[in-house]
Amino acid sequence: MQLKTILNRVQKFKSFVYQSVQWSESDGVLTLVIEMVARAHSDPLCSGCGRRGPGYDRMETRRFEFVPLWGIPVLFLYAMRRVNCKRCGVKVESVPWARGKHTLTGAYMQFLATWAKRLSWQEVAAIFQTSWEKVFHSVEWAVEWGLAHRDISKVESIGVDEVLWHRGHPYLTVVYQIDAECKRLLWVGQDRTMRTLLRFFRAVGKQWSAQLRFVCSDMWKPYLRVIAKKASQAIHVLDRFHIAMHMNKAIDEVRAQEARAMRAEAMEVLKHSRWCLLKRPENLTDFQQAKLSDLLRLNLKAVRSYLLKESFQFFWGYVSPYWAGKFLDSWCTKTMRSRIEPMKKVARMLRSHRELLLNWFRAKKAISSGAMEGLNNKLKLTTRKSYGFRTFRVAEIVLYHALGKLPEPESTHRFC
Numbered sequence: 001m002q003l004k005t006i007l008n009r010v011q012k013f014k015s016f017v018y019q020s021v022q023w024s025e026s027d028g029v030l031t032l033v034i035e036m037v038a039r040a041h042s043d044p045l046c047s048g049c050g051r052r053g054p055g056y057d058r059m060e061t062r063r064f065e066f067v068p069l070w071g072i073p074v075l076f077l078y079a080m081r082r083v084n085c086k087r088c089g090v091k092v093e094s095v096p097w098a099r100g101k102h103t104l105t106g107a108y109m110q111f112l113a114t115w116a117k118r119l120s121w122q123e124v125a126a127i128f129q130t131s132w133e134k135v136f137h138s139v140e141w142a143v144e145w146g147l148a149h150r151d152i153s154k155v156e157s158i159g160v161d162e163v164l165w166h167r168g169h170p171y172l173t174v175v176y177q178i179d180a181e182c183k184r185l186l187w188v189g190q191d192r193t194m195r196t197l198l199r200f201f202r203a204v205g206k207q208w209s210a211q212l213r214f215v216c217s218d219m220w221k222p223y224l225r226v227i228a229k230k231a232s233q234a235i236h237v238l239d240r241f242h243i244a245m246h247m248n249k250a251i252d253e254v255r256a257q258e259a260r261a262m263r264a265e266a267m268e269v270l271k272h273s274r275w276c277l278l279k280r281p282e283n284l285t286d287f288q289q290a291k292l293s294d295l296l297r298l299n300l301k302a303v304r305s306y307l308l309k310e311s312f313q314f315f316w317g318y319v320s321p322y323w324a325g326k327f328l329d330s331w332c333t334k335t336m337r338s339r340i341e342p343m344k345k346v347a348r349m350l351r352s353h354r355e356l357l358l359n360w361f362r363a364k365k366a367i368s369s370g371a372m373e374g375l376n377n378k379l380k381l382t383t384r385k386s387y388g389f390r391t392f393r394v395a396e397i398v399l400y401h402a403l404g405k406l407p408e409p410e411s412t413h414r415f416c
């Protein structure tokens, strides 16, 4: 079987033919060179408007990289024609195997992009003997195609979240779809200001936002304000996963404060404390008894914070928003009396967002509660695998590619 037969089977073009296949060897690298020609009497397609027009002239031969066969690089050679288009003037023709100024064929870009879902871009570049940049452009092309062809018309629930990125620009804002039947990344923006999220709402438009039924987010004020303004009809839910995060942060703070206090007081308290811990309590002197209570006090706050956090778990078990509200109020009162400042801060925060918190019970059946956390974990895994993003553009492309569930162009043959 000839190579031309194989090519016609995996990728046949209506107006072009595979003319010849030849070996080429330079610097010890063996390459398969395939010459393409336009079919006789077929007019070139204008790259401006997509219509056929009379040929104007022919340009220098261009090289396009195709999917390697048996590890051997494959090049298409073709001299692009120019069209004398009635509408656009003299334009370069468009060819079905490549887009714009890309030197990689569409099939090869799709091939690299598919591998880039499983391996890091560096690994893909190394295995297929190409550059990081070419892998990046392939993924970028796949993402752009996917974004242009995806269907977001049936989105009813979204989750908004912030992601720590890198030192110079610490935050990204991400918007997920969190409907039970589809969970995916919808949008990425730089920073976490009101302006960032406004950009998202501007991109999707008023009509789209008006059909949202649930919006899930953290208590981050800029987000709350934009959501109240742009999706006021939707039930705004504070995410369970974020509240647990705030509690854990508070406990960490208490523990760290106590550890620092320990260091300062430790010299004083621990200096003469040995016998308080070794002796039976009834045998302690007055001085040693005071010491023991000092020691116990040092640890108490972290433990009490922990118990407060654990007792809050009951909140999520309620079915009726009314009783959940009752529980929330009593938990906040108890915590406000605890004299543990970081936990009081959490209680104040929960109190001031009471209605949004109770929305969780109103939306319970519609929102899949683990969705935000699951997508967040996947996102963290992706950022770790890509060894830190160089620019926002790279971050954006990586995340859409990994989490966007984007459609792919149909091709007659799947190369991987």
Ligand SMILES: [Zn+2]
Pocket (backbone or CB within 6 Å): 046, 047, 048, 049, 050, 051, 085, 086, 087, 088, 089, 091
């Ligand atoms: Zn045209």
